[in-house]
Amino acid sequence: MQKIVLDENDDPFSLSEKIAASNDAELCVVVGDGHFYIKSPISLRLLEKYGESLGKKVSFESSDSTPIKLEPVAEDEKSSFNFSDGGDVNLHAKLWGPKRSLLIFALIPVTLILIGGCAFSLWWFVPSANVSIKLNSEVLVKNVGVSADVSTTSVNKSDKVIPAVLLESVRKESDSIQTTGEEEVGDKASGTVKIYNKTGSKKTFSKGTKLTLDSSDDEGINFLLDEDVTVEEQDSVNGTYGFSEAKVVAENFGSKYNLSADQQFKIDDNKTDDFVARNDSSFSGGTSMIVPAVTQKDMDSLKQNLESKLKESSKVDLGTKLVSGQKIAGNSINYEVLSYDFDKNVGDEAGNLSLTMQVKSYTLAYYEKDLDPLIQSVIDRAVPEKYSITGGETKFDIGDVVAEDPTPVTKDKVDLLVKVKSYVVPKINSDDIKANLIGKNLDLAKGYLNSLSDLQSYEITVWPELPAFLNVMPHVKSRINVSVQDL
Numbered sequence: 185m186q187k188i189v190l191d192e193n194d195d196p197f198s199l200s201e202k203i204a205a206s207n208d209a210e211l212c213v214v215v216g217d218g219h220f221y222i223k224s225p226i227s228l229r230l231l232e233k234y235g236e237s238l239g240k241k242v243s244f245e246s247s248d249s250t251p252i253k254l255e256p257v258a259e260d261e262k263s264s265f266n267f268s269d270g271g272d273v274n275l276h277a278k279l280w281g282p283k284r285s286l287l288i289f290a291l292i293p294v295t296l297i298l299i300g301g302c303a304f305s306l307w308w309f310v311p312s313a314n315v316s317i318k319l320n321s322e323v324l325v326k327n328v329g330v331s332a333d334v335s336t337t338s339v340n341k342s343d344k345v346i347p348a349v350l351l352e353s354v355r356k357e358s359d360s361i362q363t364t365g366e367e368e369v370g371d372k373a374s375g376t377v378k379i380y381n382k383t384g385s386k387k388t389f390s391k392g393t394k395l396t397l398d399s400s401d402d403e404g405i406n407f408l409l410d411e412d413v414t415v416e417e418q419d420s421v422n423g424t425y426g427f428s429e430a431k432v433v434a435e436n437f438g439s440k441y442n443l444s445a446d447q448q449f450k451i452d453d454n455k456t457d458d459f460v461a462r463n464d465s466s467f468s469g470g471t472s473m474i475v476p477a478v479t480q481k482d483m484d485s486l487k488q489n490l491e492s493k494l495k496e497s498s499k500v501d502l503g504t505k506l507v508s509g510q511k512i513a514g515n516s517i518n519y520e521v522l523s524y525d526f527d528k529n530v531g532d533e534a535g536n537l538s539l540t541m542q543v544k545s546y547t548l549a550y551y552e553k554d555l556d557p558l559i560q561s562v563i564d565r566a567v568p569e570k571y572s573i574t575g576g577e578t579k580f581d582i583g584d585v586v587a588e589d590p591t592p593v594t595k596d597k598v599d600l601l602v603k604v605k606s607y608v609v610p611k612i613n614s615d616d617i618k619a620n621l622i623g624k625n626l627d628l629a630k631g632y633l634n635s636l637s638d639l640q641s642y643e644i645t646v647w648p649e650l651p652a653f654l655n656v657m658p659h660v661k662s663r664i665n666v667s668v669q670d671l
Contacts, residue, residue, distance in 0.1 A: 185210040193662040195309035196227055203235055203242060211240055216247045228254055307650075311658045315621065317633070317642040318669040319609040322571070328562050328602045329588065332513075332550045335596065339554050341561050348548040349510065350595055353501040354522070355545075359490040360538040367477030367533050372434040373441035373470030374410070377449060377461040381415040381426040387459065388414040395432055395449040395461050405441065407432040407449070407467075415459070430461075437472035476535045478528045486539045487524060495519055498545035510549045513600050516587035517547040548598045555582060555602060563606050571608040580606040610638040614666040621657045621664055629657050 186208040190199065203211060213231070228244055232254060235242030244252040332348035339346050377395065381387055391412050397405040410433045416426035434441035449461040499517060506512065524541040528534045563580050567573060583603035587593055617636075621629050626644065633642050646655060658664050 185212055187212045189214045193660050197309055200234055209240055211242050213244050214247055215244055308659050312663040313646045313658050314665045315644050316667050316669055318640045319638055320640045321607045321609050324606045324608050326566055326604050328604055330600045330602050332548050332600055333597045339558055341558050344558060346550055346554040348550050351502045351505045351549050352546040353498050355494055355497050355501060356542040357494055358540040360536050361486050363476045363478050363482050363534055363537050365477040365479035366474050368437055368472055369475050370437035370472035371469050372437055373467045374433045375463055375467035376429055377432055377463045378427050378429050379415050379461045381417055381459060383458050384417050386417045393452050395451055398448045398450045406435040408435055434470055439470050441470035443467045475533050478530055478532045478534050478537050480530050482537050483526060486537055490539055490541050494543040498543060502547055506549055509551050509553055511552050512547055512549050514586040516593050516598050517545055518593045520544045546595060559604050567608055570611055572611050573608060580604050617666050618661050618664045622661055623656060623659045625656045
């Protein structure tokens with residue numbers, strides 16, 4: 185025999201469900217003092233007959249184990265408790281016979297009371313309500329330091345270490361740019377001068393000695409001796425100057441060095457009262473033009489641009505080496521320039537400058553799935569005491585994963601910084617909410633929920649829908665369901 189012990193939330197409806205669900209042929213229902221709707225004779229008799237209709241024998245006892253005896257049913261009343269399709273076909277006639285009229289009229293108030301009691305019981309015990317609430321959430325953001333190590337084969341939560349795989353790549357490329365420098369090119373003017381010696385001692389001037397045009401209008405026009413020359417001293421008898429002819433060439437390119445004849449030149453730092461030079465014939469052959477040329481800025485710019493291109497190409501190369509589930513952290517790729525070669529030098533006449541460069545790159549890849557258990561353990565510990573993870577589960581989003589600066593990336597290990605975002609909500613006690621909603625009309629129920637500062641929004645659904653004055657929250661706590669909406 186199975187014993188069914190009722191709790192404080194049980195009613196005739198829930199008890200009938202338990203009787204139907206039992207697999208035993210004999211059942212004993214323990215009815216407490218608080219179950220006045222079940223303990224009434226009519227309810228007990230109906231439950232007993234309901235059990236018989238299911239082929240089960242149902243008996244009752246009080247919470248002190250005292251059996252509850254049911255009064256026997258008269259033969260002419262048995263059909264009132266019959267749950268089968270049959271019945272006493274003569275019952276109608278018996279009830280309306282002359283001798284029973286007074287009994288029938290006496291039973292009318294009782295019947296009305298029973299009907300009202302049943303209706304009240306239904307209104308009290310049957311309705312159900314669902315309260316769906318959405319809590320105010322807060323964002324929990326953490327930066328978690330993690331090490332990826334090639335010598336590790338499994339996740340170490342306590343040390344925050346995950347396995348890593350070394351990836352390497354070598355790439356060689358060429359690039360060119362237009363030069364931005366300018367260079368003056370051309371031919372230098374040349375000619376012959378006579379150098380006069382006004383002193384009493386002969387003088388030798390070496391090749392490369394500077395001759396400057398002795399004119400205030402043409403400062404900075406210089407020529408250089410193209411050979412060594414010795415000039416004899418002044419003839420003291422005749423008073424004539426000693427002189428010698430010498431070839432000269434212009435210091436720079438340009439037509440301004442094509443001077444006319446009979447120009448006077450100062451020789452180096454010597455005074456013109458001691459030494460002077462003149463040209464008996466004009467100078468010629470001086471030309472100039474501006475052409476593009478290579479500058480140091482061009483070389484630096486081309487090298488920087490090509491190195492940037494090679495880094496991007498190397499990043500693509502390393503990405504092709506990843507297997508399913510592997511990731512490369514930002515800023516975790518290390519680059520090394522193996523060689524570079526320019527086809528021109530600074531100052532060379534050229535419209536274009538080309539460079540060939542070879543770069544080696546390497547990084548440590550990690551498996552994304554290895555971060556989940558490690559991050560989950562960190563988030564679980566980071567949730568404030570009065571909060572919980574949204575939905576009761578640990579949910580988080582992994583954002584940027586970058587190499588922690590200034591930690592260098594090596595071929596063995598890299599320290600990573602993982603940005604993690606999760607949502608937490610205040611902890612609530614659904615039993616307290618149910619207790620404060622029992623039996624309240626909808627306006628009072630909404631007023632109570634509006635007073636809870638942790639609630640962002642809510643929705644109340646009551647079944648069945650009744651007229652406004654009857655449409656209240658259930659009177660039985662178990663018939664109220666409180667659910668929290670997930671974000």
